[in-house]
Amino acid sequence: MQRQDTDTNAVMSHVIDALSPHFGDRLVTSWAMREQHGHDESWHAGAAPDAVVFPHSTDEVSLIVSECARHKVAVIPFGAGTSLEGHVAAVRGGVTIDMSQMADVVRVSAEDLDCTVQAGITRKTLNAHLRDTGLFMPVDPGADATVGGMVSTRASGTNAVRYGTVRENVLGLTVVLADGSVVRTGGRARKSASGYDLTHLLTGAEGTLGVITEITLRLHGIPEETGAATCSFASVDDAVATVIQTIQSGIPVARIELLDDVMVRACNAYSQLGLPEQPMLFLEFHGSAAGVREQAQRVADLAQANGGGDFEWATRAEDRTRLWEARHSAYYAALALSPGRKGFTTDVCVPVSQLAGVISQTRADVEEAHLIAPLVGHVGDGNFHLILLVDPDDGAEVDTAQALHARLVMRALAAGGTCTGEHGIGIGKKHFLALEHGDAVDMMRAIKKALDPDGIMNPGKMLPDV
Amino acid sequence: MQRQDTDTNAVMSHVIDALSPHFGDRLVTSWAMREQHGHDESWHAGAAPDAVVFPHSTDEVSLIVSECARHKVAVIPFGAGTSLEGHVAAVRGGVTIDMSQMADVVRVSAEDLDCTVQAGITRKTLNAHLRDTGLFMPVDPGADATVGGMVSTRASGTNAVRYGTVRENVLGLTVVLADGSVVRTGGRARKSASGYDLTHLLTGAEGTLGVITEITLRLHGIPEETGAATCSFASVDDAVATVIQTIQSGIPVARIELLDDVMVRACNAYSQLGLPEQPMLFLEFHGSAAGVREQAQRVADLAQANGGGDFEWATRAEDRTRLWEARHSAYYAALALSPGRKGFTTDVCVPVSQLAGVISQTRADVEEAHLIAPLVGHVGDGNFHLILLVDPDDGAEVDTAQALHARLVMRALAAGGTCTGEHGIGIGKKHFLALEHGDAVDMMRAIKKALDPDGIMNPGKMLPDV
Numbered sequence: 001m002q003r004q005d006t007d008t009n010a011v012m013s014h015v016i017d018a019l020s021p022h023f024g025d026r027l028v029t030s031w032a033m034r035e036q037h038g039h040d041e042s043w044h045a046g047a048a049p050d051a052v053v054f055p056h057s058t059d060e061v062s063l064i065v066s067e068c069a070r071h072k073v074a075v076i077p078f079g080a081g082t083s084l085e086g087h088v089a090a091v092r093g094g095v096t097i098d099m100s101q102m103a104d105v106v107r108v109s110a111e112d113l114d115c116t117v118q119a120g121i122t123r124k125t126l127n128a129h130l131r132d133t134g135l136f137m138p139v140d141p142g143a144d145a146t147v148g149g150m151v152s153t154r155a156s157g158t159n160a161v162r163y164g165t166v167r168e169n170v171l172g173l174t175v176v177l178a179d180g181s182v183v184r185t186g187g188r189a190r191k192s193a194s195g196y197d198l199t200h201l202l203t204g205a206e207g208t209l210g211v212i213t214e215i216t217l218r219l220h221g222i223p224e225e226t227g228a229a230t231c232s233f234a235s236v237d238d239a240v241a242t243v244i245q246t247i248q249s250g251i252p253v254a255r256i257e258l259l260d261d262v263m264v265r266a267c268n269a270y271s272q273l274g275l276p277e278q279p280m281l282f283l284e285f286h287g288s289a290a291g292v293r294e295q296a297q298r299v300a301d302l303a304q305a306n307g308g309g310d311f312e313w314a315t316r317a318e319d320r321t322r323l324w325e326a327r328h329s330a331y332y333a334a335l336a337l338s339p340g341r342k343g344f345t346t347d348v349c350v351p352v353s354q355l356a357g358v359i360s361q362t363r364a365d366v367e368e369a370h371l372i373a374p375l376v377g378h379v380g381d382g383n384f385h386l387i388l389l390v391d392p393d394d395g396a397e398v399d400t401a402q403a404l405h406a407r408l409v410m411r412a413l414a415a416g417g418t419c420t421g422e423h424g425i426g427i428g429k430k431h432f433l434a435l436e437h438g439d440a441v442d443m444m445r446a447i448k449k450a451l452d453p454d455g456i457m458n459p460g461k462m463l464p465d466v
Numbered sequence: 467m468q469r470q471d472t473d474t475n476a477v478m479s480h481v482i483d484a485l486s487p488h489f490g491d492r493l494v495t496s497w498a499m500r501e502q503h504g505h506d507e508s509w510h511a512g513a514a515p516d517a518v519v520f521p522h523s524t525d526e527v528s529l530i531v532s533e534c535a536r537h538k539v540a541v542i543p544f545g546a547g548t549s550l551e552g553h554v555a556a557v558r559g560g561v562t563i564d565m566s567q568m569a570d571v572v573r574v575s576a577e578d579l580d581c582t583v584q585a586g587i588t589r590k591t592l593n594a595h596l597r598d599t600g601l602f603m604p605v606d607p608g609a610d611a612t613v614g615g616m617v618s619t620r621a622s623g624t625n626a627v628r629y630g631t632v633r634e635n636v637l638g639l640t641v642v643l644a645d646g647s648v649v650r651t652g653g654r655a656r657k658s659a660s661g662y663d664l665t666h667l668l669t670g671a672e673g674t675l676g677v678i679t680e681i682t683l684r685l686h687g688i689p690e691e692t693g694a695a696t697c698s699f700a701s702v703d704d705a706v707a708t709v710i711q712t713i714q715s716g717i718p719v720a721r722i723e724l725l726d727d728v729m730v731r732a733c734n735a736y737s738q739l740g741l742p743e744q745p746m747l748f749l750e751f752h753g754s755a756a757g758v759r760e761q762a763q764r765v766a767d768l769a770q771a772n773g774g775g776d777f778e779w780a781t782r783a784e785d786r787t788r789l790w791e792a793r794h795s796a797y798y799a800a801l802a803l804s805p806g807r808k809g810f811t812t813d814v815c816v817p818v819s820q821l822a823g824v825i826s827q828t829r830a831d832v833e834e835a836h837l838i839a840p841l842v843g844h845v846g847d848g849n850f851h852l853i854l855l856v857d858p859d860d861g862a863e864v865d866t867a868q869a870l871h872a873r874l875v876m877r878a879l880a881a882g883g884t885c886t887g888e889h890g891i892g893i894g895k896k897h898f899l900a901l902e903h904g905d906a907v908d909m910m911r912a913i914k915k916a917l918d919p920d921g922i923m924n925p926g927k928m929l930p931d932v
Contacts, residue, residue, distance in 0.1 A: 109817065109819055110714070111710055111714065111817075111818065111819035112817040112818050112819045113713065113714060114817065153659055154657075154658075154659040154663070155659070156657055156659075160657060164634070165657045167657070167663070167666075168630070168634055177909065181905060181908075182905070183903075183904070183905050183906040183908075183909055184903075184904065184906060185903075185906050187882060187883065187884055187902075188816075188817045188882035188883065189815040189816060189817065189847075189848060189849075189882070189883045189884040189887065190815065190817075190818075190847040190848055190849075191620075191622055191626060191631045191633070191815055191847050191849065191887050191888065192620075192815060192884035192886065192887060193619055193620040193621070193622075193670055193813075193884075193886045193887060193888050193889055193890040193891070194884045194885055194886045194890075194891055194895070194898075194899065194902055194903070195670075195891060195899055195902070195903055195906070195907070195910055195928065196667060196670070196671055196675075196910045196913060196914075197620070197633070197666045197667060197669060197670055198906055198909060198910065200633075200663045200666035200667070201662060201663060201666070201667045201913075203663060204659055204661075204662070204663055205662055209662075220716065221714060221715060221716040223716065244577055247579065248576070248577065248579060248687060249687060250686065250687040250689065250753075252718070287716075288760065290756070290760060291757060291760065294754065294756060294757065347659075349655040349656065349657055349658060350654075350655060351575065351577075351578040351580065351654045351655065351656075352577065352578050352656075353575055353577035353578045381655075381656040381657050382655060382656055383655075383656075383657065416653060416654035416655070417653065417654065417655045418653055418655040418658035418659075418660045419660055420658065420659045420660045421655065421657050421658060421659060422657065422659050423659055424659040424660075425659070425660060425661060429660070432660075433660065433661055436653075436660055436661070437649075437650075437651075437660070437661055438649070438650060439647060439648070439649050440649040440650060440651050440661070440664055441661070442647075442649075443643065443649055443664060443917065444661055444662045444664065446916045446917060447662060447667075447913060447916060447917070448662075449916065450912045450913060450915065450916030451909065451912060451913070462661065
């Protein structure tokens, strides 16, 4: 990231001068702080903001946004920085609002299975806080993201197949809009037919319509019993057929994940596991003891009918951890396949019936392109990731990977799918938005223009030309 | 409804002249047809449109809207006319688009558990079509509404507690916007983080942002086994405590409905049932044979711990129908309590923990107001209806009912709830919108203005002054 100095920008100085008396040392302009807030965990080029502010309340966020609005300065919300599509890069400079000091649990209602939290709390902190209530927040994207970041990117993860994504688990929001005004959307009722669904408009808006400061979430009871299972298959087709039949039979699996043979090989090498180097399903079941047993038995029968190997299963925590070890370390195992290269992660999601076809065409494409790209999938949802191992300094390799990604997205769209199941558009997929949505992008643009006429909210993200 | 003649309006004549050559006898201006399309099933005053058109395709809907847009004439989408808040009243005249001849199932994918339908198909027709696939569309608001109407009003009904409302079951839409342009939102992927969630913005927009012409829906497997149960309680509090504990235990009940003692008495009188005249829960369980038994047993234990009476239960279809008879005929039984009066139905939804308190305060309020108002509730969601029996020609009684409704809404909002769980705002609840949403109404208004600058899409609905 190239260093830019704030003092080159007179407008920005006005904003900093206006905010400094209020925020004191919670407004930081050091290069180290700016640099750290200019990039996420992806390979996308970062861009440093001019200042980073750490608010403690919705009112303080409103103060920051109002001041930025007055001077048409960009506002970039920042959670844990774990996004994967360059969402936090300050491509037009401006003020990054770091939400990490707004991390309180505002209230929990165990009776209603809901809670309200400040946006900067991470999912692990929230779940630790909830443990004694017997409840948990199920959305698990892997990284210890903030709840605000997860809502803003419409995150999901491994157990969306049972509990839904963030979309199905957010009930209401407090949001600071582009003019600094504060609105509350949704509420605590489980359902409502009252007015436009602003909650879901703002969920997945990637900070381009407002800064989310508080979130009301559904919670779920920690299951009485948890079971885990693994099963190998001769082909991805057989594994996916088992997934389709499982979903279609209404078996309420909590997680159902696929690693392809390349990924299993990577995990064997990384963790010395000795798994059969074949496509493999990783399952988790939640319910009563009897219910979990019944679910596992039914999936085992389906797996066997599809030529699956041993159906290993366990309910004790340490045995479950052992069974799932390969899945948990998959990302790092993938990176270890080619030290020095970075992981460029794709994220298409297709109807489950199309999954085997799209995966097999994609595998052939990867081989033809001579790339290393293990595959891991939230296959119950039709969502899978290739971890393309790419040297960011090798222009030809980057181009090859980008071209392969574009072909993958076209294949997914042709199959009725989406370019991103859970990572969002950010900087990295802007060029796919119109391919996927056609004229609906004009409708998105009209909404953006109406709610953020000066284009100050996380500019350069999602919409191609806003 | 007072008769208005179309020929008094020159602009309208232009529109009719422009559309007639294309639509022939599918454009109707007879008073009988206009009158029929000017009201729904509620007690709200109707208003006839100037013309009713029956399109066969999205392109034809686009043609109609384009022509109306050119002349700034109002467009009112019409499904089955079963809405309850005056949604179809043509309060500014204009063209009603009757979707009943767009009622095809476009495609079903049993493997993916989804389908695409034209908006005019009713839910019962769709479910009859699906029967051989082993799948069903679970949203059941009681009336045989069209899928388009259900999406537009964010409908739900008795089994939302397990399968979600329309909101959780809509994957994508085809919509004709206010300028006649056609957009497709969402898609067939189970989840997506791509762009603004236009699908959910349009779901529940009551036709004020566009005319929905096609819908992609999630489907669910018809359960292997269905069980039904009933149980009486000494008090609403005891019944609701059982509901809360059921939900909190994660028992996946498919339906959990409450009738209060007044409603049970009405059902006894209407259907000669001899039920104990106490608050009563009606339950339905879906799953495997073993799973259904286990669920029922667990709820029976909870009911007993809360002092419940006999827990009657059945799995044979005819026995289930018998058990649920009172619930199925509740609305008509309520009306029969006071022949000649009409049913004015309230629709608040509150966090479940607040339900017993809100119901008991409301029952006291009903008694004090000397109104007859049996209660039926989708209590698993915290949603309940009073059926206020009102003589629409008795101004004082109407005022009393309206005042009671307003107090009920304030009570629900104070409890963190909403003025409408599933019926929508329409004409009847516009004055509650700002009470519930505060400044977020300005955000709704900005979106409306951006997407329908001339205010032609179902004017006079939802937003107080648009």
